[in-house]
Each structure stands twice: as C-alpha cells, then as structure tokens.
Amino acid sequence: MRIRMGKVYWALASGLLLMSCREEAPEPLPSESAAATPVPPETPAIVSGARDVREETDDFLFEYSYPVEAGRIPALAAMLDARLERERTSLARQSAEAREDAGDDGFPFNKYSTGVEWQVVADTPRFLSLSASLSSYSGGAHGNYGFDSLVWDREADAALEPVAMFTSLAALEEVLGEDLCDMLNVERATRRGEPIEPGSDDMFDQCVPLSDTTILLGSTNGRAFNRIGVQMGPYVAGPYAESAYEFTLPVTRAVMDTVKEDYRSAFAPRN
Structure with missing residues (x-):
C-alpha cells in the first residue's frame, strides 16, 4: 500500500x-x-x-x-x-x-x-x-x-x-502549478487564520510539486475526462493537524496540449 x-x-x-x-x-x-x-x-x-x-x-x-x-x-x-x-x-x-x-x-x-x-x-x-x-x-x-x-x-x-496519460508530469505541472499553488495558499490561510508570509522558508508555506500528490481524473458527463483532482496527504502541504488538502481543476485547452495523442479523445476541455 x-x-x-x-x-x-x-x-x-x-x-x-x-x-x-x-x-x-x-x-x-x-x-x-x-x-x-x-x-x-x-x-x-x-x-x-x-x-x-x-x-x-x-x-x-x-x-x-x-x-x-x-x-x-x-x-x-x-x-x-x-x-x-x-x-x-x-x-x-x-x-x-x-x-x-x-x-x-x-x-x-x-x-x-x-x-x-x-x-x-x-x-x-x-x-x-x-x-x-x-x-x-x-x-x-x-x-x-x-x-x-x-x-x-x-x-x-x-x-x-x-499521470501516464500525459506527455510528462513536468508538462502538466507547468500548466497547473501556478493555479494549484494559489489555491493551496488560499486554503492554508483559511485554515490557519492568517495569510502565508511572503518569502517564508517554512516547508509548509511552499508550493507542492505534483510528484508529491495523488492525481485523479474526473468527469461531469460520463463521456470524457474534464476535471483533474489533486490530493495532498498530511505532512505534504501542512502539519498533520491541518489534515489533507484536496483540489479540483478543469481540463483546459492548455491541459489538452499535455495529453498524449493516444488518449486525446478521452479528454475534453471544461473552461
């Protein structure tokens, strides 16, 4: 496991x-x-x-x-x-x-x-x-x-x-990374009751790479994947007391460009 x-x-x-x-x-x-x-x-x-x-x-x-x-x-x-x-x-x-x-x-x-x-x-x-x-x-x-x-x-x-359905984890991270980091910091601030300090070197204030997460592929219509879920377990984005962090992002045109050709028909953008 x-x-x-x-x-x-x-x-x-x-x-x-x-x-x-x-x-x-x-x-x-x-x-x-x-x-x-x-x-x-x-x-x-x-x-x-x-x-x-x-x-x-x-x-x-x-x-x-x-x-x-x-x-x-x-x-x-x-x-x-x-x-x-x-x-x-x-x-x-x-x-x-x-x-x-x-x-x-x-x-x-x-x-x-x-x-x-x-x-x-x-x-x-x-x-x-x-x-x-x-x-x-x-x-x-x-x-x-x-x-x-x-x-x-x-x-x-x-x-x-x-992640095997994408050209590379790095390509997917280039598309999702900034939005995911912004979403994470908003949720961190909500749970902690204060914003993330700019320039903080605390490991739990940093952006989390996709390699440290679990990725899910979701669909709202049962026909194609149009959502990407990102799950972060305890100690990944924050201390154990903050519990897990979970986010859902849409499959955009930019995300579509990172999908391998063999799987392109299984995805659809959802803006």
Missing part, C-alpha cells in the same frame, strides 16, 4: 473531492452498492462484483473494499484482489512481529490496522477512474492516512497511473 508522504495516505475529506470530480449521476441503487455487511475474510461480501472484506483478530484490523464497477471487470478485480492479499499478509506479519517484540520488551501491544477503500471517480466508455482512501496504524501516537488512484483502460485491459 502506498501511503504517500508525498503521494500518500488516507483521506478524511476524500468524499468532498470525489463529489467534485466524479460524473454527475444519481446514487446507485441499494443492490448496486459497493458497501456490504462486514463478514469474516473466508466469506468476503461479493455483491454484483463489489467486494467488502473485514477481518479483525487480536493482532490487527483489516478492511478492504472496491465497488461493483471494478468487480465487473475480471482483470481489474483480479488485480485488486491480489493487492488485497498482499496487504493482509503484510499486516498479519508485521502485527505478529510487533506483538512479539512488545512482549519481549515488556511494553503493551496496540493492535495494528490497515484500511483500503476504492471508489469510482469517473466511468467513461473506455476508462474507469478510481480513487482509494488509505489508512494505517502501527502502534504510534496516531495512525496515517492518504490516497491512491488508477485508471483502467478497457481497450488495453490494463491499469494506468493517471
């Missing part, structure tokens, strides 16, 4: 960005919901392709889910299931080792946890854009949280990182 301290880690506020980035569509019917009643891992909840697994032992709590749209694509479901098994195996091993170490050192053991929740950001004819909220706890003062994302290409039957 990529808990990115630049590209990482579980979004308490991820629902806000998903609502702004995802296509405008009615809520799914109850029978199509990705959520399901928690059950033991040996009988995971599977509803029309959705999966929702919850396992709790003396050592750990493990939660992992993905929506029906992902479950209905066999290769994508297989990939997400493989990640599920890796995450669970890693958590079980690490928590068992931590419990043993705590006993040897005479310290109390705090149960570990891992959470991964995949959600649909946009579903277009060729692509399914997904975002993941991630969380983890490994016995410290508090847990960590952050993000992940992917785009599934139905034609290629393969997963892509959103």
Whole structure:
C-alpha cells in the first residue's frame, strides 16, 4: 500500500473531492452498492462484483473494499484482489512481529490496522477512474492516512497511473502549478487564520510539486475526462493537524496540449 508522504495516505475529506470530480449521476441503487455487511475474510461480501472484506483478530484490523464497477471487470478485480492479499499478509506479519517484540520488551501491544477503500471517480466508455482512501496504524501516537488512484483502460485491459496519460508530469505541472499553488495558499490561510508570509522558508508555506500528490481524473458527463483532482496527504502541504488538502481543476485547452495523442479523445476541455 502506498501511503504517500508525498503521494500518500488516507483521506478524511476524500468524499468532498470525489463529489467534485466524479460524473454527475444519481446514487446507485441499494443492490448496486459497493458497501456490504462486514463478514469474516473466508466469506468476503461479493455483491454484483463489489467486494467488502473485514477481518479483525487480536493482532490487527483489516478492511478492504472496491465497488461493483471494478468487480465487473475480471482483470481489474483480479488485480485488486491480489493487492488485497498482499496487504493482509503484510499486516498479519508485521502485527505478529510487533506483538512479539512488545512482549519481549515488556511494553503493551496496540493492535495494528490497515484500511483500503476504492471508489469510482469517473466511468467513461473506455476508462474507469478510481480513487482509494488509505489508512494505517502501527502502534504510534496516531495512525496515517492518504490516497491512491488508477485508471483502467478497457481497450488495453490494463491499469494506468493517471499521470501516464500525459506527455510528462513536468508538462502538466507547468500548466497547473501556478493555479494549484494559489489555491493551496488560499486554503492554508483559511485554515490557519492568517495569510502565508511572503518569502517564508517554512516547508509548509511552499508550493507542492505534483510528484508529491495523488492525481485523479474526473468527469461531469460520463463521456470524457474534464476535471483533474489533486490530493495532498498530511505532512505534504501542512502539519498533520491541518489534515489533507484536496483540489479540483478543469481540463483546459492548455491541459489538452499535455495529453498524449493516444488518449486525446478521452479528454475534453471544461473552461
């Protein structure tokens, strides 16, 4: 699991960005919901392709889910299931080792946890854009949280990182960077109750490069990507107490110029 301290880690506020980035569509019917009643891992909840697994032992709590749209694509479901098994195996091993170490050192053991929740950001004819909220706890003062994302290409039957659809991260940053930095500083000032000091050398007053963020591709019409979401986990744009920062920017003509030719038809400008 990529808990990115630049590209990482579980979004308490991820629902806000998903609502702004995802296509405008009615809520799914109850029978199509990705959520399901928690059950033991040996009988995971599977509803029309959705999966929702919850396992709790003396050592750990493990939660992992993905929506029906992902479950209905066999290769994508297989990939997400493989990640599920890796995450669970890693958590079980690490928590068992931590419990043993705590006993040897005479310290109390705090149960570990891992959470991964995949959600649909946009579903277009060729692509399914997904975002993941991630969380983890490994016995410290508090847990960590952050993000992940992917785009599934139905034609290629393969997963892509959103940035792979652009000519380069640098080209996209040249177009989005200034606007994103301005938006970030306005939100920082709102949360802190004071403007950013000009010329400050505080690391939490600086612009954040796209390489330290998670990028989402969204759509308002279900036909083409016309929004770009940018998520910044804790410690990326501010201290942990400021929580995550999330922004949505339109796909403009300038952004279109940074999209690779093979994917140009999947995007549309939204000014």
